[in-house]
Every structure is written in C-alpha cells, then in structure tokens.
Amino acid sequence: MQNPDVVQRLKSIEGHVRGVEKMVEDGAYCIDVLHQIQAVHAALNKVSTLILDDHLNNCVVTAIRSEDLAKRERVLSEIADIFEAAKKV
C-alpha cells in the first residue's frame, strides 16, 4: 500500500511521541504522560483502521475473486489473525 494520508498521520504520531519524550525529560506528572501515551494508541488505531479498510477493499477482494484457493485461504486467515492480535495489544 502507498497512502499519503496514512504517511501523514504516522508523521504526526512520530511528532506526538517526541512530545511525550520531552514531557518525561521535563519531569511532567506521570498521569499526564500516561494520557498522552493513550492518545498515541488512539491515533495508531485510526491508522490501522485506514490500512485495514484499504486492504479489505483491494487485496482481499482481488484474492477472493481469484481462482487461487491457497491465496484466498491465506488472505482470510491473515484477517482473522490481525483481529485476534488487535485484542492483545
């Protein structure tokens, strides 16, 4: 995938993480730092949703419509794996 919106959001997340570093160096209150880290998680979740959306509407549709059964199986089990992993982090 190549998605300028996703790249832009990741750049902003990178800046956000840099801001959290600065807070810790400046001795900010722990709870404020934890809230900023939760905001980074939320921003990453938004990126994951955009990527998954793209993936479902492109790769997954192509794979399922193809006659290549092995590819179809693989693509579907990747989705199930990602869903399971999503709940572990």
Added chain:
Amino acid sequence: MQNPDVVQRLKSIEGHVRGVEKMVEDGAYCIDVLHQIQAVHAALNKVSTLILDDHLNNCVVTAIRSEDLAKRERVLSEIADIFEAAKKV
C-alpha cells in the same frame, strides 16, 4: 517523573514509527504494516507500565500517607480512570 529508561524506550518507539512510515511509502504489504503497528502498541504498553510502576511507588504512596484527604482521593481516582481508559485504546 524523569526516567532515562523511559526516554530511551520512547526514542526507540519514535524510530519504529519512522520505520513504519518508510514501509508505507515503499508500498509494503498491508498486513506487514499492521503487524509493525501492533509492535509499536506493545512497546508503548511497556512504557506505560514502567511509568505507572514509578507513579504507584512514589506519588501514590506519598499521597496516601499524607493527611491531605482531597489529594488522596484525587490520586486514587486518577488510577481508576487510567485503568478504565487503558481498556478503551
């Protein structure tokens, strides 16, 4: 809080996010990008745990042992809030 281990880990997370940007720009496979994003979530969770640990053993102990009831209440309800928020991201 000022914790060099936490700062170091955040710097490494910042680099990790930059790596994910590069993957997206290079057109990497969506599922591989999603797995890298999940690794960033896991690294951020580790940082949160370190910060909370520090917080519990310092601010929370001090607050609870003080006679300032309002402060004690505030500190305990912040912990409950962070716990609840942790499940939402």
Added chain:
Amino acid sequence: MQNPDVVQRLKSIEGHVRGVEKMVEDGAYCIDVLHQIQAVHAALNKVSTLILDDHLNNCVVTAIRSEDLAKRERVLSEIADIFEAAKKV
C-alpha cells in the same frame, strides 16, 4: 451461524461468570476477582475469533464473489467496524 463448539464455549463462559458472582458473594480478594474477570474476557475473545473465522470463510466469501456490489461493500465495512470496535472494549 449455528456452531455447537461456540454454544458450548458460551455455556462454559456463563458458568465462569456465575463462579465470579459466587466469589464476590463470598468476599474473595478483589485482585483474584479481577483476574477471573480477565479470564472471562480471554474466553470471550476466543469465541469472537471462532465466529469471525466462520464469517470470513462463509458470508464474506459468498458476498465478495457475488455480483451484488452493495452487499459486498456492506460486508467489508462490517469487518472494518468490528475490527475498530474490538480495540475499544
């Protein structure tokens, strides 16, 4: 869907929740109760994964291979929604 394995697991989760009720009534230690609740979450996650797997391999494949574009769109956006919601609970 009708899946006897899923029904069996849900029955066992129901019994697990009843066990947690009993713990609370008997005045068990809070942390032990919280760990049992986390075990219930994990068991529910396993059930969700089984259901999603079934869904991907049946409804989703059928929808994508059909010529009904509206249905295809709906099925894909349902998956993206479930993935997003999974991270919020």
Added chain:
Amino acid sequence: MQNPDVVQRLKSIEGHVRGVEKMVEDGAYCIDVLHQIQAVHAALNKVSTLILDDHLNNCVVTAIRSEDLAKRERVLSEIADIFEAAKKV
C-alpha cells in the same frame, strides 16, 4: 469484597451471555453476535472498574498506611500487574 451492585451486574452479564448462546443456536447473523459479545466485554469492564475502585479505596489505602513494607510492595505490584493484564485481553 462483597458488593451487591457488582453481584447484580454479574447476574445481568450471565443473562446476557445466555442470550448470546440463544442467538447462536437460532442462527443469528455473525456480525450481530460479535456486537453482542463486545457489549458483554464492555459490561465486564464496568464491573472491573467498580471492583478496582473499591480495592483502591480500601485494601490499597490500608496497606500503604500500614507499616508492613512487604504488604505495601505486594499491593502496589498487584495494581501494576492488573493494569498490564488489562491491556492483553
């Protein structure tokens, strides 16, 4: 802990899980079942928050104000563990 509100909520969660079993037996649409399971997760989270709140305001305060250092350490590390585990389910 013995908390009638918590017991009542757990009874209602038990009924909710039984409802999900019934949906699966009746062949409900997978996505609807998944949404109901997510509602059960949310209800369990609410219960965990109530229990943790109770725990923080009772056991944790008592432990920290006592002179028993080992107990204090144990209670604080239990909170950190529960927080970490909360993000894994």
